[in-house]
Amino acid sequence: MRIGLVSPYSLTLPGGVQSQVLALGRALRQAGHAVRVLGPCDGAPPEPGITALGNSIPTAANGSVAPVAPDPSCALRTIRAIRDETFDVIHLHEPLVPGPCQTVLFLNATPTVGTWHAAGGNNAYLVPGTRWLGSRISRRVAVSPEAAQMAADALGGEYEVLWNGVELERFAKADPWPSEHPTIFFWGRHEPRKGLAVLLDAFSRLPAGVRLWVGGSGPETDRLRALHGRDDR
Template sequence: MSATALRVALVCPYSVSVHGGVQGQVLGLAHALRDIGIDARVIAPSDGPPPEPGITTVGPSARFPTNGSVAPIASSKAVAARTIEALRTFTPDVDRLHEPLVAGPNHAVLLGTDVPCVGTFHAAHPGRNAWYQALRAPLRPLLERLAVRTAVSREAQRNVEATFGGSCEILPNGVDVTRYELAEARPAPTPAILFVGRHEPRKGLTVLLEAFAGLDRDAQLWVAGEGPQTAALRARYQHRVEWFGPVSEAEKASLLLGATVACFPSVEGESLGVVLLEALAARTPVVASDLEGYRHVARADCESLLVPP
């Protein structure tokens, strides 16, 4: 990397050793920035060794309920101190903060440095807006430290603008399409329906499993990921269902390429469906819930079928 290269710190409040949409975007953005000559370093919590080089870890996380899920967040004083030390060592020109108002490393950056900060808001769940409203006064000074505000979707944008005022530019998530050009499809002897995601109520996996159990045709259901519902659902649904557990990015690409259709039956809380982007990048047809966040990604009655959740 050139000594004069722009240096960007990508700060994530969630543990990068846990699979998640925000974590995936942070790591993917780091790769993309490095590909164009920018010196990018990820600063984030991690529960164990970091998943790849180029990451400075600032401590383990604890699980907090949020947005119908559980977020692996680290917000101790020790984490704040390690975050500031990591920035002093790296000396970035710009800090890119993902979910900048979530407690932890981002708050340490906003309160303890004077480097220009770009904040990216991901969440669009109504509960997040209620949280913003309740903490509007103490959060406002942190928000004012951001030189630029971005949001990954209209829903995330509305959450921020409705609570704090001002403007927030939409900058959608993206995926690395070359991954799907290089991967090999997993063989499927019969038509395969693929679900990828966290096994929790808002993702609608139970709905898909119940519907598939009543499907009277020769097909199979592939289920990737894990979550609080995994054990109970796996014990109940075995016939024609293959459970893969957590999968790597390469394994996910292989599954998406091999599937006949990808199905994402979320019932709420989706800001922008990255997993839909991944399916479309693999040229796999999509069936998904007709949620506003999904409509911005999938074209109904084109390569996608959107149905009421």
């Protein structure tokens, strides 16, 4: 099949939704499908097979900053891309976030799958107009029961829960790093919403035999390393 994957968030910036979109594209290509990823890009696309839809606009949302592109130029690029490609199905991630996903739903030209990622936070953007757009989605999916409940509370309808994918081959190649002590592993972006600063503060109060492994990066990485980097646990 020819599949279009659409992200409302900038594909050149770190984020859970963007990571899932790009990884899903790689997996579908390996399965033999023709895949094109559409989304905002602040700079050159991070990998082949991406149609850049313009720069994003940093927007405060759900305790973080969402790099979305709700501007007319992005909408025009989205329309052009959809008309140039002959997709059999289009998969929209966070389908009602303002930007290219909403534009695709306005066009209503191709069967669509919509996947909801967010759970909790503010759903004020789900005004009556966007709820109408939601009715144009052919199949509704959520990455967790909590995300499904949030979408159902706002929009109604049925949602199939399909968990986020993991690129097993990529992580299976890592060398084992055994520990003889109780160990906590944090993996995620280093930003206030993810709670790493809270974890590090609490960890400093734990017994000396406990270990903490931290993965990922983010806007708080340097500050937190300066504060806690001397703790060799």
